[in-house]
Amino acid sequence: MKRMVARIAVYATASLVSLVFVYPFLWMLISSFRTQSAILSAPLRLWPERFDLTAFYSIGQIGGDPLGRFVVNSVVITLAATLFGVCATGLGAYALYRRPNLPLFASVRYGFLLTIMYPNMMLVIPLYFVVYHLGLLGSYAGIILSVSQVPLTFFVFVQFFRTIPREIIEAANVDGASEWAIFSRIVLPIARPVVATATLIAFLLNWKQWLPVVVLSTTSDSYTLPVALISLNSEYGINFQATMALATLTVLPVVVLFLITQRRVMDGIVAGAVKG
C-alpha cells in the first residue's frame, strides 16, 4: 500500500514536470487557432473553441515578403549548411583520428578547440567583419558557410572513430590498401549510423540559427523562419495570434523530426556533450 502511494507520487511529480516542459508548445499551438478576445477571456483553455485559421492566412505575407520565401530560405540554408558541415566535419575528424601526429594536425585541433570556446554569440560580431572582407555580406554563401560547422557533431564523430578497432585499419594498411580504399571500404560502411546521427543533430541545430542570419543579411531576402518570427515579434508585437501561428510553423518541423528520431538525437547530443 505504501509502495503504491509512493509510486503514484513519483508518477504524479514526473507528469507535472513534463507538463511544465510541454505546456508552452501546447499553448502556442492552441493559441494559434483562437481569437485574441477568446484568449483574453480564458487563457488556460486546453482546446480551442473552434479551429480559427485566420492567423495562418494572415502570415501569408510578413512585412511585404511572402511566407514561402522564409520557408524556402530555412530549408535551403539548413540543408546546405548541414550537408557541407557534416561532410567537412566528418572527414576532418576522421583525418585527425587516423594520424593525429602528422605535421599541422595538432594545430588544426587546437585551433578548433579555441574557436568553440569563443562564445558563439560574440563570434557573430567579428564574423560580420570577416564576411564583409570576403565580400559575402547578404549572400547565401556567407550565411551557409558561417553556420555550417556544428562543433557538437565533431565530438559525435570523434567518439565513433574511437570505437573502431585500430587493428582493422592497420591490417588493411599492411595489405597495401590506399587511404581512399581504407576510408571508402572499411570506415564508411560502418559509419552510416553516426553519419545519420550527426546529420540529424546538425539539421536541428542549424534550423534554430537566427543571429548569424540577422547579422549577415543585408535585406529580408535571405531571412529564415526564426528571423521572420523575430521581425514579427518586434514590428507587429501586438499581432499575438499571427506570432503564435508563425511560431508553430517554425517549431513543428523539428518537433516532428525529433519525435521520429528521438533516441538517436538525445543519445547523440548527450554523448557528444559528455565526451567533448
Added chain:
Amino acid sequence: MIALAAATHDAWRHRALYVYLLPFALLTAVFGLWPIAEGIRVAFLDSSTALGEAPDYVGLANFRSVLGDPAFVSSLWRTLLFTAISVVLNLVLALALALLLAHPLLVRGRALFKLAMFLPIITPEVATFIVWKWMFNQDFGVVNRLLTDIGLPAFAGLTTPLGAFITLVIVEAWHHIGLYTLIFLTNFQLLDPNLDEAAQIDGASRWQRLLRIKLPQLRPAITINTVYALIEFLKTFTVVFVVTRGGPNFSTNFISYDAYSLFATGAYGEAAAIATVLFALVFGLAATAYWAMERDAT
C-alpha cells in the same frame, strides 16, 4: 634536418588525409580563428574607421571607454549574478529531476518524460522564448491566470526590473535543464550499485547515501554541467533579445546584449572590446572551474 625530411615524407605519404582535413581546417580558420583575431583587432580600432580602407588604431581607448561606461559595468555585475543564480539553480534542479527519472518506482514512461524535457533543447529558442514572453504577459498570460486561480498573488512579470530578471532565470532554466538532467542520468548508469547496497546494509539513511555515496561518484557530471552552465549563462543573449530587450530600466541588460546594442549602433570598436572581455571572462572562469574540480578529484 633529418627530422624535417622525415616529417615531410610522412606528410606526403598521407597526403590523402590532408585533403580530407582541408575543408574542416579552412572552415575553422576562416569562420572561427579569423573572426576571433578580427574581433581582437577591431577592439583596438576607432569605430568609424573600423570597416574602412585605412583603420585608425586607438590603442586601449575602446577598453577604457567601455570600462568607464556605467551601463557596461552594471551589465557585467548583472551577468555574473544571473550566472551564479542560474548555475546553482540548474544544477540542483537537474540533479533532482535526474533522481526522479532514475527512481526505481518509475518503471514505464521514462522515455516519454525524457522526451518532454529534451524538447526545449532542439526547438528554435526564438519561437519558444516568444511563447514564454506572451505566457508572462499580464493580460493574456497563463502564468498570472494560473497563480490567481490557485489563490496566489499575481506575478508582475516583465513589467518590473526584478520580475523581468526572475522571468529570464525561469525561462533560461526551462530551456537548458533537460540537457543537464540527461548528462546526470548518463552518469547514474556508471554508479557502483555495490557501494549503495553496502551503505544500506550499514544502516545509512537515504540522505546520507545521496550525499556521501552518490554525489562523490557524480563528480564527472557535476564538472561537465558546471562548466557548460557557466559558459551558457555568461553569454545569455537570445532570451534577452526576444523577451525583454534589456529592460525594463536595464534590469536585464547582460554583457552580450550590451555588446550587441553597441554593435547595432555602429560602435564596432567598443562592441569588439566587450566581446574580447567576455571571451577572457568565459575562458578564465570555465578554465578555473574545470581546474578546481579536477584538482579536488585527485
